[in-house]
Each structure stands twice: as structure tokens, then as C-alpha cells.
Amino acid sequence: MLPEVDSNLTIVTQSQPSKTFKLNTSKSKVVGYVDEIEALKQAMLLMLSVERFENLIYTWNYGVQTSDLIGEDYPYVCSELKRRIEEALVQDDRINSVDSFSFAKNKNNFTISFTANTIYGDINASKEVDI
16 A cells, blocks of 8 residues: 655745854853844854855855955955855845945955845944955
8 A cells, every 4th residue: 555645735944043152252251142133143254254165064155265366356356255245145044135345455455344134134244355
């Protein structure tokens, strides 16, 4: 006898809760949890801090590749960083889009500022890249 399958199955996807451990980014021993917008800010910090394709612990969809931009022309770096940051951040289903990019070039580094439009509201962030 073969099993019968009900053809009226409904697949429901649920977003995972955003509550996570708080990162200790200072020397203080503050421990605890963060949720919603603070957890998303922390997730964005991690995504932008990881060099893509270099760490086996992360999938190839995680992080931002910046090492190949060293020595490239300013217009190319601007367009590539914009695309790569947007591509990295929209992997998170809490981030709807990334816009309002602005660029600043210093001697040996490059700062890109942007706004992430999220389900919790807008988050202003920046990333500094050595060039």
C-alpha cells in the first residue's frame, strides 16, 4: 500500500527571532542580549567586517570582498563597493534595501557611508576600506 499525500498542503515561512548575544566590542564585561534594531546593527557590523571568500566558516554569500580593490581607480572602487555592500546586506531578510551612498577618500583608505532600510527603520552605517 502506498501512502497518500494531501494535495492541499500549505508551506508557511517564518522569520527567525532576532534576539542574540550582545557582542563585547569594548573592554568592559557587559554581557546580555540584544534584539530587533540593535541585533540588526550588530549583524550588519559582522557582515561588513568579514572578507568574503576567505573564511571557511562562512558561506560564500556572507561578507564583503574588498581585498581585490587595492590599487584600483577611484570610480571603479566606488561602484564596486556600492554593489558589493548592497549585495551583502540584502542577504538578511530584515534589510529591504540599501541606498544614500556617499564616499570619502583619504590617503590610504576609503570610507563609504550608506543607509540600510530595514523592517525596524533606517540605519545609517559606514565601512572603511584600505585601498
